[in-house]
Amino acid sequence: MGSSLVSSKEGDQASYYSNEGGVTQSRKRNSRIGMWLALASISMMFTGFTSAYILGRGTNNLWQPINPPNYLWINTLVLLASSLTVELGRRATKASELKYWITVTCLLGITFLAGQLWTWNLLVNQGIYLAGNPHSSFFYLLTGVHGLHLFGGILALLYLTVRSWLFSSTLTQENTVLSTTALYWHFMDGLWIYLLILLFFWR
Amino acid sequence: MSDSGNPEVHAEPTTFLRKWIFSVDHKIIGIQYYFLALIAVFIGLGLSVLMRLRLAWPNESWPLLEKIFPIGFDGGPMTPEFYLALMTMHGTIMVFFVLTTAPQGGFGNYFLPIQIGAHDMAFPVLNMLSFWVTFVSLGVMVAAFFVVGGAPISGWTAYAPLSALGEVAGPGLGAGQNLWIISIALFCLASLLGALNFITTVLNMRAKGMTLMKMPLTVWTWFTTAILALLSFPVLLAGGILLLLDRLGGTSFFIPGGLVVSDTIIEHSGGSPILWQHLFWFFGHPEVYIAILPGMGVASQLLSTFARKPIFGYRAMVVAIFAIGLLGFFVWGHHMFISGLSPLSALIFSVITLTIGVPSAIKTFNWLGTLWGGKIRFTTAMLYAIGFVSLFVSGGITGLFLGQTSIDVQLHDTYFPVAHFHMIMGVAALFGIFGGTYYWFPKMFGRMLNEWWGKFHFWITFIGVNAIFIPMHLMGIMGGLRRYAQSTEFKFLEPLQPYQEFVSIAAFITAAAQVIFLVNLFWSMFKGKKTSENPWESTTLEWTIPSPPPHDNFAGKIPVVHHGPYEYGVPGSPRDFVMQTDPPIDKNK
Numbered sequence: 001m002g003s004s005l006v007s008s009k010e011g012d013q014a015s016y017y018s019n020e021g022g023v024t025q026s027r028k029r030n031s032r033i034g035m036w037l038a039l040a041s042i043s044m045m046f047t048g049f050t051s052a053y054i055l056g057r058g059t060n061n062l063w064q065p066i067n068p069p070n071y072l073w074i075n076t077l078v079l080l081a082s083s084l085t086v087e088l089g090r091r092a093t094k095a096s097e098l099k100y101w102i103t104v105t106c107l108l109g110i111t112f113l114a115g116q117l118w119t120w121n122l123l124v125n126q127g128i129y130l131a132g133n134p135h136s137s138f139f140y141l142l143t144g145v146h147g148l149h150l151f152g153g154i155l156a157l158l159y160l161t162v163r164s165w166l167f168s169s170t171l172t173q174e175n176t177v178l179s180t181t182a183l184y185w186h187f188m189d190g191l192w193i194y195l196l197i198l199l200f201f202w203r
Numbered sequence: 204m205s206d207s208g209n210p211e212v213h214a215e216p217t218t219f220l221r222k223w224i225f226s227v228d229h230k231i232i233g234i235q236y237y238f239l240a241l242i243a244v245f246i247g248l249g250l251s252v253l254m255r256l257r258l259a260w261p262n263e264s265w266p267l268l269e270k271i272f273p274i275g276f277d278g279g280p281m282t283p284e285f286y287l288a289l290m291t292m293h294g295t296i297m298v299f300f301v302l303t304t305a306p307q308g309g310f311g312n313y314f315l316p317i318q319i320g321a322h323d324m325a326f327p328v329l330n331m332l333s334f335w336v337t338f339v340s341l342g343v344m345v346a347a348f349f350v351v352g353g354a355p356i357s358g359w360t361a362y363a364p365l366s367a368l369g370e371v372a373g374p375g376l377g378a379g380q381n382l383w384i385i386s387i388a389l390f391c392l393a394s395l396l397g398a399l400n401f402i403t404t405v406l407n408m409r410a411k412g413m414t415l416m417k418m419p420l421t422v423w424t425w426f427t428t429a430i431l432a433l434l435s436f437p438v439l440l441a442g443g444i445l446l447l448l449d450r451l452g453g454t455s456f457f458i459p460g461g462l463v464v465s466d467t468i469i470e471h472s473g474g475s476p477i478l479w480q481h482l483f484w485f486f487g488h489p490e491v492y493i494a495i496l497p498g499m500g501v502a503s504q505l506l507s508t509f510a511r512k513p514i515f516g517y518r519a520m521v522v523a524i525f526a527i528g529l530l531g532f533f534v535w536g537h538h539m540f541i542s543g544l545s546p547l548s549a550l551i552f553s554v555i556t557l558t559i560g561v562p563s564a565i566k567t568f569n570w571l572g573t574l575w576g577g578k579i580r581f582t583t584a585m586l587y588a589i590g591f592v593s594l595f596v597s598g599g600i601t602g603l604f605l606g607q608t609s610i611d612v613q614l615h616d617t618y619f620p621v622a623h624f625h626m627i628m629g630v631a632a633l634f635g636i637f638g639g640t641y642y643w644f645p646k647m648f649g650r651m652l653n654e655w656w657g658k659f660h661f662w663i664t665f666i667g668v669n670a671i672f673i674p675m676h677l678m679g680i681m682g683g684l685r686r687y688a689q690s691t692e693f694k695f696l697e698p699l700q701p702y703q704e705f706v707s708i709a710a711f712i713t714a715a716a717q718v719i720f721l722v723n724l725f726w727s728m729f730k731g732k733k734t735s736e737n738p739w740e741s742t743t744l745e746w747t748i749p750s751p752p753p754h755d756n757f758a759g760k761i762p763v764v765h766h767g768p769y770e771y772g773v774p775g776s777p778r779d780f781v782m783q784t785d786p787p788i789d790k791n792k
Contacts, residue, residue: 033402
């Protein structure tokens with residue numbers, strides 16, 4: 001099980017404890033815990049935004065709910081699909097399979113982001129901007145902050161895509177970046193559904 | 204039990220840049236944070252000295268200062284706007300860049316991995332990033348002094364709508380306030396990354412035998428503080444983003460309708476200023492526990508070491524730390540009692556606030572219990588630890604007054620809360636930092652701080668801070684109003700002036716005395732008495748390694764822990780202390 005060095009400090013009691021498997025496992029566990037913690041803090045930020053939303057909706061007499069452009073629903077399907085594909089990539093058993101699914105996920109993610117910008121464009125053409133109407137302010141704010149976080153996820157996916165094409169033998173199922181990115185990506189998907197519900201079913 | 208087996212140690216850096224500037228070594232990063240806080244504290248101290256000058260002698264002209272700050276001393280005496288700018292920056296810099304940085308970023312970074320037996324933090328590169336983002340954040344904050352209009356005047360709490368309206372509302376509220384918000388946003392990000400690191404490290408990188416209940420209390424406080432930071436800073440970030448959008452994006456999250464400011468009609472409408480208060484204080488209250496908890500950990504560590512006794516009630520201490528942290532999330536409304544909260548919610552906030560007194564009292568009694576019957580060694584570090592307990596009581600007790608709605612209505616926005624939070628943050632938490640410095644300096648630099656000058660510094664500071672802040676409580680009860688650049692406008696506040704002068708003089712003396720600490724610190728770094736591995740005969744893991752520690756902390760070995768962290772005066776052991784790594788004691792011998 002790798003090397004196991006023994007050296008003692010206080011007589012025979014202390015022993016040095018290290019092995020290759022242990023190191024990789026530990027690093028993977030670190031990344032998983034770290035990502036869950038990051039997701040907790042991102043959740044808290046959106047909790048703050050949610051409480052602002054709830055208070056605004058309750059007290060702001062200028063609140064005028066906007067209608068979601070239809071493209072938003074198509075874009076949602078795109079994001080859901082990308083969650084499916086990232087999971088398929090994470091569970092892939094062959095390098096070629098993994099390469100395929102990660103690339104598709106990356107492309108779907110970029111499509112979603114472009115779609116968000118397109119939706120913004122549709123709203124601007126209707127005369128709905130960031131300022132002026134509190135509900136539209138929240139729409140731009142929440143989709144914008146979500147989009148920014150998603151962009152971070154896309155950067156990770158880009159890295160994985162490039163690696164899977166150039167160094168396909170080193171990217172295996174156990175790869176920490178892969179599973180951590182997948183976790184983050186699923187969270188972004190779930191967050192998006194939550195924001196949709198908040199913005200358009202609870203207004 | 205953790206999955207022990209640390210990720211392989213990063214190689215020892217060779218270039219100057221990688222070794223001292225962009226280091227991923229938690230020890231270097233800890234020192235960097237400490238020095239950042241040191242710079243910040245002297246900036247903050249300077250600002251407070253200027254503030255005290257104005258409060259004691261509001262109509263006095265200061266020609267020398269007028270030369271340095273022509274806009275702030277336009278025509279002679281300090282302008283009220285300049286006073287407010289000083290006040291805002293003093294509070295912001297002290298709370299964020301000193302109290303949130305030195306105990307957690309400084310000592311926490313340096314000693315958490317060592318005290319749990321790890322080579323480094325879980326994410327060394329992220330750790331380095333955290334520090335440099337904090338550094339940039341301080342730079343952005345200080346830059347606010349140098350833009351047109353100067354630093355913001357809305358207080359460290361940046362209440363809307365004043366902070367949301369822009370230049371029209373006053374000096375410093377244009378570019379200055381924007382820089383403030385950006386700086387705080389950067390600080391939030393850095394804190395979140397740091398919190399991630401601390402929590403993951405404690406959960407996953409403890410050495411063999413280092414169970415959670417064998418961790419030193421310092422580690423427990425750094426761990427809990429990190430959880431508080433992880434969950435509260437994002438809400439501040441959310442508020443900051445909304446504020447920036449109100450200022451730059453034309454939104455009205457916080458700005459109500461119908462405002463006319465400086466003869467200008469404000470076009471925004473529909474927002475809620477109280478929303479800002481909720482968001483800010485939801486962060487703001489856990490923030491003050493972030494400021495005090497590490498100091499409590501240090502106090503426990505020092506009291507146990509220098510009384511040569513185990514900490515009284517270790518388990519209760521751990522539970523109390525969690526209780527304080529948890530309850531701290533549910534009391535933010537006690538900063539808002541006069542903002543029109545419903546009496547029911549005020550009641551709930553009040554009751555929970557008073558409940559925090561229970562774990563706090565448990566900790567205080569346990570500290571006293573640790574001292575009781577101990578063979579006390581009155582080192583400088585110990586004086587600071589005992590001073591911490593004293594000031595924690597002085598400062599904490601007045602929190603119970605303020606936590607009751609009926610009394611708070613009288614005392615809100617007077618000098619009473621100012622005295623309260625200075626006592627508990629500006630002094631008790633500071634004593635935690637001082638105590639930690641005198642205790643850990645030998646380990647960090649391989650040399651001792653001068654004990655005689657240390658004790659002298661302690662006594663002047665201890666007497667000084669009491670002289671400054673005890674009278675301030677009286678000023679508050681007498682009706683002295685906070686955030687006012689002078690008390691002399693109102694006839695009923697005339698009796699306050701002698702107090703203002705007394706407090707200012709005490710402040711000048713105490714501030715000057717801090718130079719002693721500074722000189723001691725730097726002189727001892729180069730010329731202090733060289734020290735051994737364990738000059739204090741302390742039991743925790745950092746005292747098993749050389750002073751200063753080698754690059755990978757444990758010189759190629761990972762410790763195995765057999766004992767709890769405070770095994771002093773153990774029957775059957777040859778010395779009056781048992782190191783955590785000592786072999787198990789055979790009780791049958």
